[in-house]
Amino acid sequence: MSGELRVLLVGAGRAGLVHGRNFAAGVPGARLVGIADPDAAALEQSATALDCSRTFTDPEKAVQDERVDAVVIASPTFTHAALAVAALGAGKHVLCEKPLASTLEEAAAIPAAAEAARGVFLMGFMRRFDAAFARAAERIAAGDIGTPVLVRSTGRGPGLPPEWAWDATRSGGLVAEVNSHDLDTIRWLSGQELASVYALGRSAKRPDIAERYPGFVDVVVATFELDGGALAQLDGACPADYGYDARAEVYGTEGVVFVGDARARAPLVVRAGSAETDPVRSWRTLFGEAYRAEDTHFVAAAHGDEQPRTSVEDGLRALEGVVAVNRSLTEGRAVTVAEAAVAGGSEPMSMGPA
Ligand SMILES: NC(=O)c1ccc[n+]([C@@H]2O[C@H](COP(=O)([O-])OP(=O)(O)OC[C@H]3O[C@@H](n4cnc5c(N)ncnc54)[C@H](O)[C@@H]3O)[C@@H](O)[C@H]2O)c1
Numbered sequence: 001m002s003g004e005l006r007v008l009l010v011g012a013g014r015a016g017l018v019h020g021r022n023f024a025a026g027v028p029g030a031r032l033v034g035i036a037d038p039d040a041a042a043l044e045q046s047a048t049a050l051d052c053s054r055t056f057t058d059p060e061k062a063v064q065d066e067r068v069d070a071v072v073i074a075s076p077t078f079t080h081a082a083l084a085v086a087a088l089g090a091g092k093h094v095l096c097e098k099p100l101a102s103t104l105e106e107a108a109a110i111p112a113a114a115e116a117a118r119g120v121f122l123m124g125f126m127r128r129f130d131a132a133f134a135r136a137a138e139r140i141a142a143g144d145i146g147t148p149v150l151v152r153s154t155g156r157g158p159g160l161p162p163e164w165a166w167d168a169t170r171s172g173g174l175v176a177e178v179n180s181h182d183l184d185t186i187r188w189l190s191g192q193e194l195a196s197v198y199a200l201g202r203s204a205k206r207p208d209i210a211e212r213y214p215g216f217v218d219v220v221v222a223t224f225e226l227d228g229g230a231l232a233q234l235d236g237a238c239p240a241d242y243g244y245d246a247r248a249e250v251y252g253t254e255g256v257v258f259v260g261d262a263r264a265r266a267p268l269v270v271r272a273g274s275a276e277t278d279p280v281r282s283w284r285t286l287f288g289e290a291y292r293a294e295d296t297h298f299v300a301a302a303h304g305d306e307q308p309r310t311s312v313e314d315g316l317r318a319l320e321g322v323v324a325v326n327r328s329l330t331e332g333r334a335v336t337v338a339e340a341a342v343a344g345g346s347e348p349m350s351m352g353p354a
Contacts, residue, residue: 011075012046036062064090081106093119093302100315123310129293146254153182156245157238179236183321192226199328243279
């Protein structure tokens, strides 16, 4: 490919607009050339907001359009697999938002499509492009805390996601929607794979949603064994209301690394009888620079200037973790990721008791 990368945005919702604004503002070596979304109002608003006049109401056709070189998939999770396979098959570069898909069965065709593709495939784990998280990973990989033996990762979202995400069969549930990033963080920072998990979940704040979507949970905790012998713990919640909270801690044989802070970039104001700070309200703010770095890297990888820093395998391993956590929630027992991966490929997921 020569010249500017012609980028199509697929899905003009919350995540799509983050990428769309980056490309509209200018990512070196790329140009936003179209937006695809079946919702006419979303198309119209985003076309104006992103100053992009070419719109498509049929996303699956759009990702194969010859006027497009690269596709950013930011549509609902249950649409990712079909769109990614169609785009890769048509020779496009693909940046796929997390999670890879809502089930392993859906995801099954993506690795072969990515393997056979001319284009690159980048998984949208933006924490990997956050300067502090990346520096933590570097220090750990350099051996600065010895061998990692315990990883803790917290992911809490401020508000509820869109309603389609309340349905675990379409989104993978809270663990997929909010904590995919934590599953990736655990793998990335430890350098080990998820081996088994025991998880507990509750619909503590929104039992009304669990009545409509059986298995909906708004708080979850999961304890993992990793394949290199380390332990890991994930906690997730949504809606947390107080803000977006993404933190990790890696305890090693020779030290500990802390990364992430709910008060990031805000001063602490202390007055007689009170101390207060401004929490980070949104993932868009906390990871704004990381999304820009991710989009910039996607373009550089598509041009062949950089090796993709996340892969379809990263997406798949995190999704296997999602399936294992959900199975543990449903069955109330420890589950190996291997058994969940085998079973998850052939049956729809459901979430545990409310
Ligand atoms: N990286 C992150 O931190 C992050 C943050 C938010 C969302 N996400 C992910 O991004 C994806 C979208 O989530 P969202 O919150 O933006 O959803 P959303 O509901 O706000 O937006 C989705 C958009 O996609 C459109 N759409 C529906 N079906 C489509 C299809 N078949 N093809 C193309 N577009 C379609 C909808 O009309 C809507 O405009 C999800 O997979 C979600 O998990 C990632």
